[in-house]
Amino acid sequence: MEVFRIGYSFLLSLFLLLLVHAPSAQLVPAETRILYRVQQFLEYPDVLKGWNNWTNFCSLPQSPSLVILCSGNHITELTIVGNKSSPSKVSKPSAANFSIPQRTLSQGFSIDSFFTVITKLSNLKRLSLVSLGIWGPLPAKVDRLDSLEVLNISSNFIQGGIPPEIATFKNLKSLVLADNLLNGSIPDLKGLSQLEELDISNNPLGPKFPSLGNNLVRINLRSMALRSQIPPDFIKFSRLQILDISSNKLQGPIPSFLFSLPSIESINLAKNQLSGELRASVSCHENLTFVDVSNNLLIGMLPSCLASNSKNRKVIDSFNCLSKNTSSKYQRPSSFCHKEALAVQPPTRKQKERTTVKLGLVLGVIVAVVAIIAVLGVLVLVVYRRLERNRAKEYKCESFVFDKNAAHTSPVVHGRHVPRTMRIVSLNLPPYHVFTLEEIEDATDNFDAANLVAEVSQAQIYRGWLRDGSAVLVRCLKLKQKYSPQSLQQHMEVISRLRHRHLVSVLGHCIVTYQDHPNTPSKVFIVLENVANGSLRDHLTDWRKREVLKWPQRISIMMSIAKGIQYLHTSGVIGNDLKIENILLDESLSAKISSYNLSLPSKVGSESPLNGQDSSLSSSKNTDKDDIYQLGVILLEVITGRPIISPSDIDDLKLQLEICLAESPSKLKDLTDLSIRGTFAYESLKTVAQITISCLNKESSSRPSIEDILWHMQYSVQVQEGWNTSSGNLATKF
């Protein structure tokens, strides 16, 4: 009896339990079908696994990655959080193909059909679809979800503009589109009168500051492409608590009312180009606990409420040009902020102009310098012509820019001796720096196609500007194989030590890893100094530039290249694929090798990455001799002034040079570039011509060593110098 009573009450409570839960748990069949369709559209992500025909969607357990709430047999909240990466974490897809295997949904996904299905959930109040790899432009039909209060579709690959229809949501409180690929201008969002939270950060949206409703409590516009001023309407934002507009290119002054808005708690204005001085009278709201104005162009002193960190207010002000009254030691000289602030004006223009203005300044300076040189040159010429008339001698060039090392060391002509350790010259370069991806993107304007300089052997080269205004080149290497971060780090250390005045130096690097495998590097960016005066090929083909390159300049350039190669070889860097286009000249016509072997180790875990690269080549012994051959080709072009395009050009010119050397001095003279005739001592030219021919020996083991070549060149320089003084050329005294 007792047993029966217990059993009965158990059954009763079970029945009651079912009764209580049953009504709310019944989703209308149409919405059940929609959920299956969503599962299918999202390509069966892990978070939606295990659904079957008996799944009761309204009573699924809630988790941070899946929430389905129902009311009156309809879905009111749908939250699905996947584990796919977002654009800010991985490299961006190309404009032509937004679908990336493993990162986004497949090529077959249609965002338009997907939202057509989603918008049939007409009772939805909260919709979050995060990190699901959704790609494509956001369709305007999203506005059909007219009871929506929260829309969070962050961390996907949604591209194109924000549809203006988004401003028609009457009840929307929170709009989160962060970390997508949305671009173009931001539609007027004033219509969203209920909006309290706006987060469209990490999208290349801009350049105009969006027009916003003044009920907002939290605004996040971080890492976008805003280039305007901070609008004065902020004064009406009486509920604003958190404002983050950092990492844009905002210009102009910081409005002083910002710090005393009635509800303000946190302001982040870091990494912009905000300029001017904050008025001493600025007051701060008592609840303002965080202010970051670092990395701007602010001058003067901070107002007292920001001048020092108090107990309940953290202020970050480094990397401005503030005077000593700040809490931070890291301030730039005020000239920097003045110059940069000038360069970003006028404020409404786009950033491209900023570089033009800078370029203009630089050009102005160059023009001025050239003008002064020209005036001096004319004076010198007048004096020289007078002297020349008296002497009636053969014309020779008027200025000598011998490599300083060459001019001041006195080579032992008969003892073949070249110093093995290169002189350490102060290179005037900033210390080596490990860059962040953000800095690289910043420098290259997010890899703007306009900044793409070249594409050589799977590496793109971009032009860029660092925050201090210096021009750089960024070389982007995609890693095809897997490397351990350690071996890559080791390799980068070797590269970081390669500094020589005849090499374009590496200023730093940035290693990017795969989002899903943080231990596997996917790309390496190498930041190089930019040598602005053009390539040796340019100088030999442009007739005006060619005239400047007389024989003494040419030997000096050839010496520089050889010294650069010697440095590379003693550092173990061989197989450099040297090309005349990659020999750059700086303003003083000193040559720098710009493209040397920065390739990566080809074996995982090999002891020294550079040796690894070495041993992977079958003919490893002779790769230094390949460099010698390529040097020979460059020398051939410098002597003859004829562009060498094909291998047959090389054989042809080499043969002609051999014949001329064998026959007579006048024949050799005829083969040389017109611009150098009359400026060389025959013996000097002959020495270089001979070494050039040995460099071009088909038998790689018969090619001379780099030391041998340097020795011959120094000899050539000495002969030439002797000839200059004996022929009484005044100008050598420059």
Ligand SMILES: *[C@@H]1O[C@H](CO)[C@@H](O)[C@H](O)[C@H]1NC(C)=O
């Ligand atoms: C649900 O049932 C239908 C028809 O009975 C069947 O085709 C389908 O595969 C089932 N779906 C699931 C997820 O089990």
Ligand SMILES: *[C@@H]1O[C@H](CO)[C@@H](O)[C@H](O)[C@H]1NC(C)=O
């Ligand atoms: C885009 O990428 C996918 C997958 O990698 C490929 O199948 C497709 O052909 C590509 N489409 C275009 C237009 O390049």
Ligand SMILES: *[C@@H]1O[C@H](CO)[C@@H](O)[C@H](O)[C@H]1NC(C)=O
């Ligand atoms: C958007 O949704 C994701 C996942 O639920 C959440 O982590 C994130 O905080 C949300 N963003 C905002 C700004 O509420």
Ligand SMILES: *[C@@H]1O[C@H](CO)[C@@H](O)[C@H](O)[C@H]1NC(C)=O
């Ligand atoms: C936005 O991005 C797309 C694809 O990357 C591009 O075609 C379009 O021109 C961009 N629009 C703007 C306004 O930059």
Ligand SMILES: *[C@@H]1O[C@H](CO)[C@@H](O)[C@H](O)[C@H]1NC(C)=O
């Ligand atoms: C500061 O914040 C607290 C709690 O966050 C609030 O109660 C107080 O009213 C605020 N002070 C002012 C002056 O708004």
Ligand SMILES: *[C@@H]1O[C@H](CO)[C@@H](O)[C@H](O)[C@H]1NC(C)=O
């Ligand atoms: C630093 O700022 C405080 C507060 O604004 C001011 O009283 C003080 O005179 C300033 N000190 C210097 C050295 O300018």
Ligand SMILES: *[C@@H]1O[C@H](CO)[C@@H](O)[C@H](O)[C@H]1NC(C)=O
């Ligand atoms: C997502 O989860 C699946 C299954 O757990 C896993 O195979 C995949 O690597 C994860 N993706 C990422 C980007 O973490």
